[in-house]
Amino acid sequence: MPKLAINGGLAEAADLRGKIPRWPVFTEDDRKALMEVLESRRWCRLYRGSRVEMFEDSFAKYHDAKHGIAVANGTVALELALKTIGVGYGDEVIVPAVTFIATASAVTEVGAIPIFADIDPETATVDPRSVEEKITDKTKAVIVVHYAGYPANLDEILPLARKNDLFLIEDSAHAHGTEWRGRKVGAIGDMGGFSFQESKSLTAGEGGIVLTNNDELAEKARLIHNIGRVVGRPGYEHYILSSNYRMTEFQGALLLSKLKRFPEEVEKKHSNGEYLASKLRKIGGVEPLRRDPRVTKRGYYFFVLRYNPEEFSGLPKSKFIEALNAEGVPAGTGYGMPLYKQPAFRKENLKGIFPKGFQVPDYEKIYLPRAEKFTASEVTLPHPILLGEREALDLVVSSIEKIKENVEEIL
Ligand SMILES: Cc1ncc(COP(=O)(O)O)c(C=O)c1O
Known part of the structure; x- marks a missing residue:
């Protein structure tokens, strides 16, 4: 019997959507x-x-x-x-x-x-x-x-x-x-x-x-x-x-x-973010961004984690996200690539954007190693998850743990 939802098993976080507010929230x-x-x-x-x-x-x-x-x-x-x-x-x-x-x-x-x-x-x-x-x-x-x-x-x-x-x-x-x-x-x-x-x-x-x-x-x-x-x-x-x-x-x-309600939401997301980061860090291979005492409050757009396939027996990031989505966790990849790799920065698409005679970088030749590495490893969770109760966050954590424990099923 497969355990992972991507293989037909029960979804670990099937209830997650019911535990986080429907976005955008209004009163x-x-x-x-x-x-x-x-x-x-x-x-x-x-x-x-x-x-x-x-x-x-x-x-x-x-x-x-x-x-x-x-x-x-x-x-x-x-x-x-x-x-x-x-x-x-x-x-x-x-x-x-x-x-x-x-x-x-x-x-x-x-x-x-x-x-x-x-x-x-x-x-x-x-x-x-x-x-x-x-x-x-x-x-x-x-x-x-x-x-x-x-x-x-x-x-x-x-x-x-x-x-x-x-x-x-x-x-x-x-x-x-x-x-x-x-x-x-x-x-x-x-x-x-x-x-x-x-x-x-x-x-x-x-x-x-x-x-x-x-x-x-x-x-x-x-x-x-x-x-x-x-x-x-x-x-x-x-x-x-x-x-x-x-x-x-x-x-x-x-x-x-x-x-009027926003400062309260920020507090909740900040403390939920710290909770989620501490739990994820224990799993290994899904590293949150650095905790830094100078960051006294985190407003959130994404909750970012850095996926290391080596800790998941080589499972590629795309497959990890697919498996996580199947478990009911709406994970994504952020912007997916460094910005200079967007089609908009190709020579043919830059025609007419800059006046003639401008010295413009050859964007197609840019390679910034840390941006490349970061975007290759980035996995994002949308911020409304942090407006849920701790149970919602626990479902995210247990879904990732479940994938790690049963990763052989999808290698
Ligand atoms: C980093 C960043 N800057 C600027 C913008 C532009 O905002 P808008 O979509 O309201 O034009 C966005 C929108 O997603 C953004 O993510």
Whole structure:
């Protein structure tokens, strides 16, 4: 009789879905908040005291930032940050090799060139030494990604950026609630961008925000995001030529309502994450990211583990994930490859992206060993699992143990 569900055995975590909240979560308060906007007939933020304005203030305060500028999504949050600090044609911006494509496409969207740096596989965030190696006289900024909610090493990156006169942008699309040394991420560098897309831990389906502690940058970002207008001034006065990145009042109201519950959710995910990491570490071959006392709070997008086939008698990662899925655990592979390997970085697909005469790296020739190794071993669990009770986490652990004990069945 086969034991593993992939072979027709009983699924170890068949009950898991019933033990974790259905994503995205919403409550009656959220419904009420949305209906209030609908009935108010004020669906656009262009008035003083709007829902979006209230959300900007609340989220910025929660994230230890002075200013928040809400936008339509996390991709344009990065574009807005880059435009605000003045990144433009021909500038180079250093980005980590392991991230979602928006980290790099925001750079090309403002006419600049993304330069990939390697990562530290223990934290899945950019390696400061690799960043240092990539700095040239064209480098204008560094974007760090707090990958899966794990904060980049700001103790090293920030002084490095300052020493080289570079702006530091924190792509915090995964990192709502994340803290580095007791301070929330996003405005520790010059500017930070967040996403509120449906899969994110705080969501309105779509949405984003830029955070900063710098008054001048905040004012400039606000102007750029509102097609050169100033809220409170006549609607057809425009002070600069730019675009419209505004968030709707529906998004603002929903986020404001959800933000009330969010700190509690972060606490729960943080402590569940620590619990899961301690259990997984005992199994062997499914190593969580490094525990570091400077990471005082983990916001989560993915729970990342690094799979070592040698500890599973050579079972390939893809088969391990298939077996885990069959047991009822919704594991995945994160982004699956370093970003420079995406078809978007092939020569034929880069035609027309950079102006003629630009010196652009041959992305097809890049090989960053730690990014390659990390993505080959990465297995991810979606963050809603961490909103379940301990029983749900125990099912994840016992499913992995079961695969390890019965691995001969699928070799
Ligand atoms: C690291 C990172 N940056 C930026 C974004 C862009 O956010 P959005 O999907 O809201 O445009 C995402 C979205 O998944 C992301 O994961």
